[in-house]
Amino acid sequence: MDITVNILLTVATAATPLLIAAIGELVVERSGxxxxxxxxxxxxxxxxxxxxxxxxxxxxxxxxxxIAMGALFSLLFAIMTLSLATNQVATGLSLTLLGLGxxxxxxxxxxxxPGQRLPNLDIPGLTSIPVVGRLLFGQDPIFYISIALTAAxxxxxxxxxxxxxxxxxxxxxxxxxxxxxxxxxxxxxxxxFGGACAGLAGGHLSLVYTPQWVENMTAGRxxxxxxxxxxxxWRPWRVLAGAYIxxxxxxxxxxxxxxxxxxxxxxxxxxxxxxxxxxxxxxxRNKRLTMMNTPASLGQPFVPDR
Amino acid sequence: xxxxxxxxxTTTAALSVAVTAEAADKLKACWVYTGPIGDFGYSYQHDQxxxxxxxxxxxxxxxxxxxxxxxxxxxxxxxxxxxxxGCKIIFGTSFGFMDPEVKIAKKFPKVMFExxxxxxxxxxxxxxxxxxxxxxxxxxQIAAKESKSGVAGYIVSFPIPEVVMGINSFMxxxxxxxxxxxxxxxxxxxxxxxxxxxxxxxALFDQGADIIVQHTDxxxxxxxxxxxxxxxxxxxxxxxxxxxHAQLTSLTDEWGPYYVSRVKAALDGTWKPDNVWxxxxxxxxxxxxxxxxxxxxxxxxxxxxxKIADGWNPFTGPIAKQDGTPxxxxxxxxxxxxxxxxNFYVKGVDDKLPQ
Numbered sequence: 001m002d003i004t005v006n007i008l009l010t011v012a013t014a015a016t017p018l019l020i021a022a023i024g025e026l027v028v029e030r031s032g033x034x035x036x037x038x039x040x041x042x043x044x045x046x047x048x049x050x051x052x053x054x055x056x057x058x059x060x061x062x063x064x065x066x067i068a069m070g071a072l073f074s075l076l077f078a079i080m081t082l083s084l085a086t087n088q089v090a091t092g093l094s095l096t097l098l099g100l101g102x103x104x105x106x107x108x109x110x111x112x113x114p115g116q117r118l119p120n121l122d123i124p125g126l127t128s129i130p131v132v133g134r135l136l137f138g139q140d141p142i143f144y145i146s147i148a149l150t151a152a153x154x155x156x157x158x159x160x161x162x163x164x165x166x167x168x169x170x171x172x173x174x175x176x177x178x179x180x181x182x183x184x185x186x187x188x189x190x191x192x193f194g195g196a197c198a199g200l201a202g203g204h205l206s207l208v209y210t211p212q213w214v215e216n217m218t219a220g221r222x223x224x225x226x227x228x229x230x231x232x233x234w235r236p237w238r239v240l241a242g243a244y245i246x247x248x249x250x251x252x253x254x255x256x257x258x259x260x261x262x263x264x265x266x267x268x269x270x271x272x273x274x275x276x277x278x279x280x281x282x283x284x285r286n287k288r289l290t291m292m293n294t295p296a297s298l299g300q301p302f303v304p305d306r
Numbered sequence: 307x308x309x310x311x312x313x314x315x316t317t318t319a320a321l322s323v324a325v326t327a328e329a330a331d332k333l334k335a336c337w338v339y340t341g342p343i344g345d346f347g348y349s350y351q352h353d354q355x356x357x358x359x360x361x362x363x364x365x366x367x368x369x370x371x372x373x374x375x376x377x378x379x380x381x382x383x384x385x386x387x388x389x390x391x392g393c394k395i396i397f398g399t400s401f402g403f404m405d406p407e408v409k410i411a412k413k414f415p416k417v418m419f420e421x422x423x424x425x426x427x428x429x430x431x432x433x434x435x436x437x438x439x440x441x442x443x444x445x446x447q448i449a450a451k452e453s454k455s456g457v458a459g460y461i462v463s464f465p466i467p468e469v470v471m472g473i474n475s476f477m478x479x480x481x482x483x484x485x486x487x488x489x490x491x492x493x494x495x496x497x498x499x500x501x502x503x504x505x506x507x508x509a510l511f512d513q514g515a516d517i518i519v520q521h522t523d524x525x526x527x528x529x530x531x532x533x534x535x536x537x538x539x540x541x542x543x544x545x546x547x548x549x550x551h552a553q554l555t556s557l558t559d560e561w562g563p564y565y566v567s568r569v570k571a572a573l574d575g576t577w578k579p580d581n582v583w584x585x586x587x588x589x590x591x592x593x594x595x596x597x598x599x600x601x602x603x604x605x606x607x608x609x610x611x612x613k614i615a616d617g618w619n620p621f622t623g624p625i626a627k628q629d630g631t632p633x634x635x636x637x638x639x640x641x642x643x644x645x646x647x648x649n650f651y652v653k654g655v656d657d658k659l660p661q
Contacts, residue, residue, distance in 0.1 A: 006512045014505055104344055111344045114529075114548045210500040210526040212548065215342035216374075217524075219499040250502075254509040257492045258459065265493035265660050 005134055007251060012143055013209055015247030017042075017201040020146045021225035022232075022239045023153050024197020029229055030157060031190035032170035034299040036092030037077055039222025040099025041195050045070040045202025047103040050213040053116035053206075062116055062207050063142070063200075070199015071192050073099060078191040082184050085301040100216060110213035117211040118142065140208045142200065149197070154236040166190065170295030173302040183302055198222065224273075231280035233290045238283060246276040335359060335569050336393035337371040338384050340400035341498060347523025347542040348497070348559070349373065352399045352422075355561030359569050366573055377402020385410040389417045395572045397565070398422065401466065407431060418577050420568060423468060425646060427579055434564060437585035438468070439475035439645070441557040441593055442519075443620035444610050445539050446479025448554055448596070449517045450487045451603045452537060458489045459510025461520040461527055463497045465660045467648040469521050474652045475620045476519060479610075481654050490515055491657040500526040511536060517554075528552055537598060544594040555607070556594035563589055583642060587615040621645065626653040 021038055028035050035041075048069030053062025077095050080086045118140050121127065126137040157163040166186055169176045173183045201221070206213055224246065232238035253268040284290050337356050341349035353371065360369050370393065375384045381403050388396050389410060395418040398407045404424035411419040411431040419431040427433055449458045458480070462469050473491065480487040490513060492506045499522075507518050507527035511534055518538035520527050525545045531538035531552040538549065540556025564584060571577040584590035593611060596604045614620065623634030628651035634640060651659055 003512050006508070010505060010508045010512075014501070017501075104342055107344060111350070112346045112543070112547070205501060210504050210524070210529065212346075212500065212525055212529065213344075214346055214498075214500060214524055215344035216498065217500050219496070219501065221501070251505055251509065254492055254494075254502075254506050255513065258490045258506075258509050258513045258515075260490070260656060262658050266495060269493070269495040 005131055007255065008135055009139065011244065011247045011251045012139060014250050015243040016140075016143050016146045017204045017209065017221055018225050018228060018246060019240060019243035020142070020149060020204065021198045021201035021222060022228040022243060023146075023150055023236060024194035024201075025226060025229050026232075026234055026236060026239055027153060027157070027166070027197075028190050028194035029298055030170045030234060030295055031166050031187050032173055032295050032297040032300070032302070033081065033187050033191055034088045034092065035074070035077055035081075035095070035191060035194055036089060036226065037074070037095025037099065038194075038198050038226050039218055039220065040096035041070045041073050041198035042099075042202040042205075042222045042225075043103045043216070043218045044073045044099045045199030046206040046217055047107045047110070047202075047213060048199065049203030050110055050115050050206035050211075051106065054110060054113060054213075057116065059116035059118045059207050063118065063203050066199045066203025066207070067196045068199070070202060071196040074191050074195020074198070077195070078188050081301065082187050082191070085303050088299050088301065096222070104215040107213045107215065111215075113213070115206060115211045115213060118207050140204075142204045142208055145200070150236055150240050157236070167295070170297060173297050173300070177302075177304055183304065187302075198225075201225070228276070228280075231277055231284070233280075233284040234293045234295065238280060241283070242276050242280050245279050246272050249275045332366060332368040333395070333569070333573055334368045334370065334391075334393045335565075335572070336369065336388045336391075336396045338375050338381065338388070338396065338398045338400075338403060339371060339373045340375055340377055340402065341373070341523070343371070343373050345498060345523055346525065346545075349399070351542050351559040352397075352561055355565040358562030359565045362566050363569055363573070367569055375403075379406070381406035382409060385419075386413070389414040394418060395420065395569060395577070397568075401468070418572055418579075427581060430579060432579035433581050434568075435583045435646075436559055436561075436590045437583055438557060438559075438591055439471045440585045440614045440620060441591050442472045442475040443479035443614065444593060444607050445519060445555070445557065446476040446481075446487075447483050447610055448599065448603060448607050449476070449519065449539075450480040450483035451606065452554065452599055453487070453517045455514050455516045456484060456487055457515045458487070458517045458519055459507065459513075459515030460489045460491045461503055461506045461510070461518065461522055462491060462493050463522050464495065465493070465649075467646055470651070470659065471645055471648045472521055473655060473657075474648065477652060477655050478620055478625065485654075487654070488656055489519075491655075493660060494522060496522070498523050500524040503527045504530050507531065507538075525549070540594060546594065546597065551598060553594070554598055555596050558592045558594055560590055560592050585614070586611060587617070627651070628653055628655055 045066040049062040049066030052065030053059045080091045081088045123137045127133050177183050228242045232242045249272040253271050339349040343353040372384050397420045399422045401423045407421045411428050421433050423435045494502045503522050504526035507530040516536050518527050520541050525548040528538045528549040532549040544556045546553050619639045621640035623638040624636045625634040627633045
């Protein structure tokens with residue numbers, strides 16, 4: 001029983017940063033903006049979070065710094081693509097490259113220093129309940145934030161008027177503009193929200209997952225998050241499912257290896273990617289629904305004609 | 307716009323002239339790393355070596371480096387660029403730089419090249435390597451003494467001879483203490499992904515291992531050991547700060563003395579391509595202080611380290627291969643060629659080697 005709980009906890013830790021970054025990017029893409037800079041914003045969040053935690057001695061300040069760093073960095077993308085109408089794909093890619101380089105430079109003095117770790121939740125009486133106690137009441141704070149965030153984004157996008165407006169901008173910015181909606185303003189807010197989420201995901205890496213700073217420590221997780229959004233056809237609950245399937249197969253293959261299952265390790269290593277794609281493609285196989293969910297003006301620059 | 311461009315070009319030209327003028331007085335020594343120097347692991351240790359060269363020969367040399375250079379064809383350009391920029395001696399620090407270095411060395415016969423962990427040489431290309439397996443034998447002995455479950459978790463990157471050699475040496479060391487000792491092996495197919503290394507460590511601990519060994523570069527696995535109040539070994543650099551209660555010792559690389567000697571030779575004009583494989587006795591492979599273990603285990607580890615420094619090779623027969631067929635006869639020592647191409651396990655390893 002203990003091993004099952006441990007495995008589930010490990011899966012949650014592996015899935016959380018993917019989920020948070022992907023949920024943020026989902027909102028950005030729903031507003032019609034494609035930000036390929038997730039990896040860059042994530043690593044900036046990781047270095048910001050580690051740095052602030054290390055310098056102040058408080059992982060909570062680190063957490064806030066990670067969010068702020070991601071948001072600030074995404075603002076750069078927003079100014080370029082929304083105010084200056086640059087190409088979103090190129091700008092997003094350069095944001096990733098810039099983030100990887102800049103974070104390395106900022107983090108020079110943090111290399112080889114142990115950092116702060118966010119404490120796990122511990123509610124007397126509840127956390128000690130066998131099996132479910134640790135799963136429900138004993139995880140790191142960012143895990144709870146990730147679940148709440150997913151629920152909040154679902155509610156906002158599909159149950160509120162502002163969410164409807166945001167989605168309509170993603171489908172046709174020209175029509176939305178003609179109706180008097182402030183397209184650029186909505187998009188600014190979405191991009192910054194996406195940046196804050198990516199920053200938080202990075203903070204999870206350097207404050208919970210592996211409390212340390214090393215260059216390139218995101219190791220491609222930003223790209224996985226980006227892919228999750230597309231394969232989940234821009235639906236929050238599918239992103240959640242995708243992140244957890246990925247996490248489960250990711251951890252499962254490590255256990256399979258440790259157990260000595262005679263399957264080539266290269267094959268096992270590629271399983272999480274394969275399994276996630278297959279499952280998400282299967283649940284998104286209704287073409288009409290997928291078309292409906294795809295933001296039609298995704299990636300197109302918008303210049304309001306006055 | 308045109309004016310601005312011309313102004314920019316003139317400035318760049320002036321700058322490059324300035325750089326060359328300075329380079330003419332000093333010898334330029336250059337390094338190519340496959341990872342970031344901030345990895346606190348393999349590339350970091352090479353860069354510490356470069357810094358030592360600067361410190362000791364700073365008034366006579368100028369150093370430069372390129373980090374994050376992908377192994378394979380992309381590396382051609384890195385080496386060519388350095389050679390064109392006036393580097394007189396260039397160190398390529400990763401196995402995958404072998405063919406690019408051979409190619410570029412042919413193109414620049416006056417530049418001295420050095421390649422770590424490879425096997426191809428040329429008139430102006432020498433090779434160097436460290437006998438990490440020597441240290442891993444000691445780790446194996448400590449693990450067998452310290453483990454209560456008799457099972458170690460071993461996190462590895464890629465099935466190259468270097469790594470296979472390490473696993474074998476570790477197991478030989480462990481079985482010299484406890485013949486029934488087992489190691490669970492997990493391949494993460496990456497040199498560097500702290501999250502994945504942490505996950506692998508958790509999986510191994512969950513399946514009953516109580517000591518973690520790694521042939522990957524980050525501190526993540528040791529941090530998991532610290533959290534679980536279990537033990538493990540560091541890699542490449544001393545990681546005691548990350549795991550003050552968990553680290554037993556760390557297998558570290560010290561490239562500094564070698565780099566200093568080679569750059570000195572280049573300065574004196576005595577440089578010749580060489581083929582060296584440095585070990586514990588040369589100070590290139592070091593074990594961090596033995597901590598978190600009883601005195602008798604510490605004494606044993608120190609004695610074994612000394613024995614190896616005095617010339618004993620962990621790959622001394624009788625040793626059988628994994629399937630039981632004999633490999634080395636009693637007292638027979640493995641030759642370097644076999645070790646450098648090692649693609650089989652010794653008896654007792656509980657894993658199928660990925661091909």
